[in-house]
Amino acid sequence: xxxxxxxxxxxxxxxxxxxxxxxxxxxxxxxxxxxxxxxxxxxxxxxxxxxxxxxxxxxxxxxxxxxxxxxxxxxxxxxxxxxxxxxxxxxxxxxxxxxxxxxxxxxxxxxxxxxxxxxxxxxxxxxxxxxxxxxxxxxxxxxxxxxxxxxxxxxxxxxxxxxxxxxxxxxxxxxxxxxxxxxxxxxxxxxxxxxxxxxxxxxxxxxxxxxxxxxxxxx
Numbered sequence: 069x070x071x072x073x074x075x076x077x078x079x080x081x082x083x084x085x086x087x088x089x090x091x092x093x094x095x096x097x098x099x100x101x102x103x104x105x106x107x108x109x110x111x112x113x114x115x116x117x118x119x120x121x122x123x124x125x126x127x128x129x130x131x132x133x134x135x136x137x138x139x140x141x142x143x144x145x146x147x148x149x150x151x152x153x154x155x156x157x158x159x160x161x162x163x164x165x166x167x168x169x170x171x172x173x174x175x176x177x178x179x180x181x182x183x184x185x186x187x188x189x190x191x192x193x194x195x196x197x198x199x200x201x202x203x204x205x206x207x208x209x210x211x212x213x214x215x216x217x218x219x220x221x222x223x224x225x226x227x228x229x230x231x232x233x234x235x236x237x238x239x240x241x242x243x244x245x246x247x248x249x250x251x252x253x254x255x256x257x258x259x260x261x262x263x264x265x266x267x268x269x270x271x272x273x274x275x276x277x278x279x280x281x282x283x284x285x286x287x
Contacts, residue, residue: 103124104149106120107153107157110157114157117158118158118162118165118168118169121150121153121157124146124150125150125173126172128176128179128180129172129176129179131180131183134183134185135183135185136185137185140184140187140188140190141188143184143191144190144191147191147194148194151170151194151197154169154173154201154205155201159201159204159205160208163208163209163212164209164212164216166201166205166209167205167206167208167209170201170202173198174198174199174202175231177195177233177234177236178231178234181233192234192235196236196239199237200246203243203246206221206224207246207247221247221248222256225241225247225248225256226256226259228240244256
């Protein structure tokens with residue numbers, strides 16, 4: 069078997085028409101590769117690539133099939149490939165598209181966790197990476213355009229963390245300095261401190277669990 073460098077060298081010498089026919093044959097006869105091939109040929113068109121990736125995210129969101137431990141690895145690869153294509157295909161060239169897609173991707177967390185056995189932790193790890201990529205894309209969009217700079221990023225961070233029902237966004241607040249300035253971080257901390265003080269005022273029975281206090285303390 070050739071090593072990867074040898075393979076790349078051989079491919080570089082192949083006739084272009086031969087390569088096109090080969091890829092076309094793969095596309096027609098191997099449906100499991102169709103999404104990867106479509107992603108590849110759309111890399112030079114950020115808007116079209118974003119539209120294609122969006123369909124894949126929507127497919128994840130609409131899914132109803134239960135993912136048991138035996139199917140977890142394949143499903144995790146599917147999720148990971150979406151993140152890879154966003155990062156490699158859009159993050160630098162179109163951070164607005166990248167952020168929009170990542171925002172929709174992380175929003176699938178609840179629906180995914182309702183139907184997946186993630187005893188291996190692989191799906192959780194992917195959402196962990198997605199949150200960091202969400203912050204990177206937000207930072208890139210903020211720096212690259214007036215529209216991105218005008219977004220209330222403090223509110224976006226706060227709102228995203230409200231959806232942390234399965235603890236898959238636990239790394240959002242500790243890494244929010246990637247996106248928020250010192251003043252915004254201070255405001256965010258003040259907001260959680262205010263929520264904690266308000267939660268402590270909520271009466272509770274001697275042996276009851278005060279969820280609001282617990283949540284505010286963690287945040």
